[in-house]
Amino acid sequence: MSIEDSLPDAVRRESHTYSLQKGEVLFSQGSPTVGVYEVLSGRVRLARTNHTGHYALLYVAQAGDPLAEASVFTRAYHCEAAAVTPAVVRLYPKAALLTEFERDASFAKGYALMLAHQLMTARSRVERLSMRFARDRVRHYLVLNTNEDGCFIELPGTLKELARELGLTHEVLYRTLAQMTRDGEIERTGHRIRLLQTK
């Protein structure tokens, strides 16, 4: 599901990594597209500036996230990318991607499928963030992130990171998890959470 998985060796071989200092601009709005990036570490923000100078944040990509997936098909970047923290990114050059795309329909399918998955993920985050109560957001996240068995959730990072993902302060997340534990809705062992039947 990550961008990396959907890329053939031919493309991977031509990729390069770049290190960015905090604040450094990776590409700017209107500049010609050179390819798709993947964030390896740190955070990179995408933002757009209006004709009238109004600014809006579009996306903050973290380790593992792809960046500028549309740029394969367009001439110029529609937004600016800049590092929020020191960051390392990998560039998959447009030419290699386009060649593969034309040459191999199964690569094209894989790329489209990857985009469709990213889209579904993003949409479910939208639904989650539309929920008013912290508890509902936490439940939603847990249900969509259980293991095969449907019971256990392995938290990928820190609880602070999860709080950010859920659009909550970390304090509220701690309290909510504590309350859910007290209520017998979940059980916690370190960074592993077990989702119990509520009925």
Place this chain on the structure above:
Amino acid sequence: MSIEDSLPDAVRRESHTYSLQKGEVLFSQGSPTVGVYEVLSGRVRLARTNHTGHYALLYVAQAGDPLAEASVFTRAYHCEAAAVTPAVVRLYPKAALLTEFERDASFAKGYALMLAHQLMTARSRVERLSMRFARDRVRHYLVLNTNEDGCFIELPGTLKELARELGLTHEVLYRTLAQMTRDGEIERTGHRIRLLQTK
């Protein structure tokens, strides 16, 4: 940018429309994929149910929204779709889409580009919903939805609909717009908003 635009006549010719009653299930989790849908009117919700019976809402598609874009590439639907209101949907059959996809690389590109745009839109909604204050969300929406000139916004629907899109109650949206008007940040004429320079 809508799904319709990226489809060639060959596919459009094979599409069919279906009417759904409120609550009617369009497809269920695990059932074999028949194609991609587009919502013509009403609302259709996508939801997933866990092995353990836990339920989570993934997406609510409204008029103009595509549904199950990944289904072209997969055997079974990963979630359930059901009408929230009476709804009309259009089905683009999988076979026709797949044929086009294999046959015409430019269609494949168009489809992927459409997905990438949808993705960018969804991500910016995530950023918007992550903002704490109503005013910040409204500003974000306005900046990303100005006309060519970068000043005017034509509201597509009602303010109540916009409030839902912004994750706010309609009362709060009214108050926020009123306050922004008082503060000279925007001007309103019916469903047209003018974004002023804040300096």
Place this chain on the structure above:
DNA sequence: CGAGTGATTGACTTAGATCAATGACCGTGG
């Protein structure tokens, strides 16, 4: 005309944000 809905504003409630403090843990440099 009357029912239904959107737009709007006021009064009150509340969940989450903020501020603050503490303990656990971890790596690092003297």
Place this chain on the structure above:
DNA sequence: CCACGGTCATTGATCTAAGTCAATCACTCG
């Protein structure tokens, strides 16, 4: 080896923006 700075996890007290409830007016449509 241990002290110290840093971050994470956690909890309490307080504040506040948004939600809720309620009322009014305008408008549309059968």
